[in-house]
Amino acid sequence: MHQIEIKSANAFYEKLHVLKNIDLNVDKGEIVSLIGPSGSGKSSLLKMLVGLLIPKSGKIFLNKTLINFHNQSDLRNIREQIAIVFQQYNLFQNMNVLKNVCIAPTKIQKRNPKEVNEQALYLLEKVGLQDKLKSYPDELSGGQQQRVAIARALCLNPQILLLDEITSALDPELVKEVLDTIRLLASEGMTMLIVSHEMNFVKEVSSRVVFMDDGSIIEINSPKNIFEKPSEKRTLDFVGKILKEK
Amino acid sequence: MGYTLVYTQVLEFLPYLIKGAWISLQIAILAFFGGMFFGLILATIRTFGNKVSNKIVICYVTFFTNTPQLVQIYFLFFALPEFGILLSPYIAVLLGMTLNAAAYLCEIQRAGFLSIRQNELDAAKTLNFSLVQQVKYVILPHIMRVLFPPLSNHYIIMTLGTSMAAIFGVEELTGRAFNINSETFRSVEIFSLTALIYIVITFIATFLLAVIGRYFFKAKIRIIQ
Numbered sequence: 001m002h003q004i005e006i007k008s009a010n011a012f013y014e015k016l017h018v019l020k021n022i023d024l025n026v027d028k029g030e031i032v033s034l035i036g037p038s039g040s041g042k043s044s045l046l047k048m049l050v051g052l053l054i055p056k057s058g059k060i061f062l063n064k065t066l067i068n069f070h071n072q073s074d075l076r077n078i079r080e081q082i083a084i085v086f087q088q089y090n091l092f093q094n095m096n097v098l099k100n101v102c103i104a105p106t107k108i109q110k111r112n113p114k115e116v117n118e119q120a121l122y123l124l125e126k127v128g129l130q131d132k133l134k135s136y137p138d139e140l141s142g143g144q145q146q147r148v149a150i151a152r153a154l155c156l157n158p159q160i161l162l163l164d165e166i167t168s169a170l171d172p173e174l175v176k177e178v179l180d181t182i183r184l185l186a187s188e189g190m191t192m193l194i195v196s197h198e199m200n201f202v203k204e205v206s207s208r209v210v211f212m213d214d215g216s217i218i219e220i221n222s223p224k225n226i227f228e229k230p231s232e233k234r235t236l237d238f239v240g241k242i243l244k245e246k
Numbered sequence: 247m248g249y250t251l252v253y254t255q256v257l258e259f260l261p262y263l264i265k266g267a268w269i270s271l272q273i274a275i276l277a278f279f280g281g282m283f284f285g286l287i288l289a290t291i292r293t294f295g296n297k298v299s300n301k302i303v304i305c306y307v308t309f310f311t312n313t314p315q316l317v318q319i320y321f322l323f324f325a326l327p328e329f330g331i332l333l334s335p336y337i338a339v340l341l342g343m344t345l346n347a348a349a350y351l352c353e354i355q356r357a358g359f360l361s362i363r364q365n366e367l368d369a370a371k372t373l374n375f376s377l378v379q380q381v382k383y384v385i386l387p388h389i390m391r392v393l394f395p396p397l398s399n400h401y402i403i404m405t406l407g408t409s410m411a412a413i414f415g416v417e418e419l420t421g422r423a424f425n426i427n428s429e430t431f432r433s434v435e436i437f438s439l440t441a442l443i444y445i446v447i448t449f450i451a452t453f454l455l456a457v458i459g460r461y462f463f464k465a466k467i468r469i470i471q
Contacts (some may be wrong), residue, residue: 050372079374090369094387103383104373156373 002061003028003160003191004049009058011048018044020215022058026160026193031186033194033202033223036212037238042195043087045212046162049193050084051075063159080109083153084162089145091137091152097124098133101152109156116155123151127181143174150181160191167198199242203227211235249434256435259426266422267443273340273418274405274451280340281347281404282397288352293359303352310349316410318342323414335414347404354396358389398455402448419443 004026011019019041026032034042047053049060054069061067062081068074091100101120105111124130127147137145146166153161163182167175179201186192186205196202202209202223209226211219211234219232227243230236292303310318319342322333333341362385370380412421423440427433 052368052371076374079372084372086365086369088365090365092366092369092384093363094384094391104375107379107383108374152373 001028002026003030003063004193005059005061005064007059007061009048009055009060011044011053011055013044013053018053018215019048019055022217024210024217024220026191028159028191029189030207031192031194031205033196033206033209034212035196035199035202035209035226035238036218039214040212041215042212043164044215046084046164046193046195049162050079050082080156081158082160082162083156083158084164085146085149085153085166087165087168089137089142089149091145091148093137096134096136097129097140097148100137100148101155104152105155120151120155123154124148126184127151128177141174142171143177146174146178147181150178150185154185160193161185163192163194163196165195165197167196167201197242199227199239211238213238251435252432253435253439255430256426256432256439259422259430259436260439262426263419263422263440263443266417266419267447269416270405270408270411270418270420271447273336273343273408273411273416274401277340277343277347278401278404280344281351282355284344284348285351286355288348289355289359292352292356307349307352310346311353315342315346315407316413318346319410319414335411335416339408339411339414339416343404343407347400350400351397354393354400355389357396358393361392362388394455398452401451401455405448405451406444 002025004024006022006024009019009022010017022041022045024032024045034045036042044053048055051069059066060069062078065077067078092103095103098117098120101124102113102116105116105119106113121130121133124133127150129144129147129151132140132144132148137148140148150166166182167178175198179198182192182194182201183205194202194206204223206223208220209223210217211221211226211230211232213234219226219230219235221230221235225231226235227239230239288303288306291299292307295303319339322342323335323338326333366384366388367380370384375383408418409420411418412424415421417425419440423436427436430436
């Protein structure tokens with residue numbers, strides 16, 4: 001069953017056409033990685049799925065329901081089901097770690113604070129931050145902040161998790177700790193869309209890999225095929241260049 | 247120096263001075279919050295308004311930040327009666343300080359608007375915060391945290407600036423100190439006691455502002471600096 005269906009979606013930043021005729025289906029439990037050069041539209045695609053970028057044309061279905069991005073109730077609905085972790089963590093600087101994780105479930109989802117607190121403690125322990133509950137974001141390393149952001153997203157109990165270049169702002173030694181967390185989630189069967197430049201990680205965890213360039217999807221293929229025998233020349237050029245740099 | 251400090255004589259006037267300090271506080275608080283409110287309107291226009299309204303605000307701010315506050319109050323007190331508007335000394339000082347504060351607080355609050363982090367707003371939106379919740383949990387605490395030091399500094403400058411009111415005959419703290427001085431001639435004791443009262447007032451103000459910032463706006467502010 002397709003959990004997300006995107007049909008001929010186009011989106012713009014003012015006059016800049018950032019997403020061009022995007023067609024993509026994501027099944028439940030699938031892990032789809034988006035790769036491509038900077039400015040190819042990968043992050044824009046994730047932003048569109050959570051309504052931070054409104055598509056100008058095309059149709060997007062979530063669990064078979066057509067989303068109207070101009071309707072606040074529809075936006076609320078998609079944001080209840082899809083959580084996003086940003087490249088720059090986007091934690092609330094005036095709240096400590098525990099508050100960052102608990103605020104949306106308690107104040108927005110109106111869930112029982114005690115139950116939310118227990119879940120937050122479980123998640124923060126899972127990402128190895130049980131001793132940082134009272135710390136503020138500016139007291140944490142980049143890797144720790146990113147793991148708080150992941151815990152915050154998971155505490156919403158989303159059906160789908162979007163990860164937008166979550167390791168690109170981190171020092172190499174911090175990348176591993178974040179990727180280990182994602183590997184754990186992947187093993188639990190959560191649907192994920194991942195934008196990443198960590199090709200080995202993409203190869204390891206993805207069900208399918210989408211290569212994007214200049215706002216368009218150029219190729220959708222298995223990780224093995226994308227990296228070993230891509231069907232498009234642009235994919236081959238990109239992958240060849242990336243692997244050569246490594 | 248053969249001067250002997252004798253505080254017993256001036257301490258008799260302490261209640262009289264404290265009543266004066268209360269008037270100073272009233273002027274400072276009213277002018278500050280009046281200036282905050284008016285400054286917020288100006289800052290909103292300056293940030294989100296059109297070219298014409300923006301230019302008007304720039305002219306206002308330029309005028310009030312480039313002329314002495316004393317001259318501005320003199321104008322209200324001595325020039326306006328020529329146009330049939332007669333203000334009491336208290337009102338002239340209060341109005342003058344409010345209009346002056348609005349110009350400075352406009353710029354301070356505008357800096358707060360410009361410092362709002364889009365990243366955090368994006369996160370709040372994707373977490374389904376309503377606009378009111380974004381303001382309450384993200385924008386206000388952030389603005390308060392960024393603006394707390396300049397706002398509290400400005401408030402303290404304004405509190406100390408209320409001594410200007412003495413020139414117009416308002417019997418606030420400094421005005422009353424003048425009165426006692428002309429009666430007792432114990433200048434050292436009177437003005438050192440007056441200075442001490444100003445220090446206490448500003449310390450209490452700093453403390454209260456920090457408490458408000460921390461507990462009402464959830465801003466991460468140290469209570470004792």
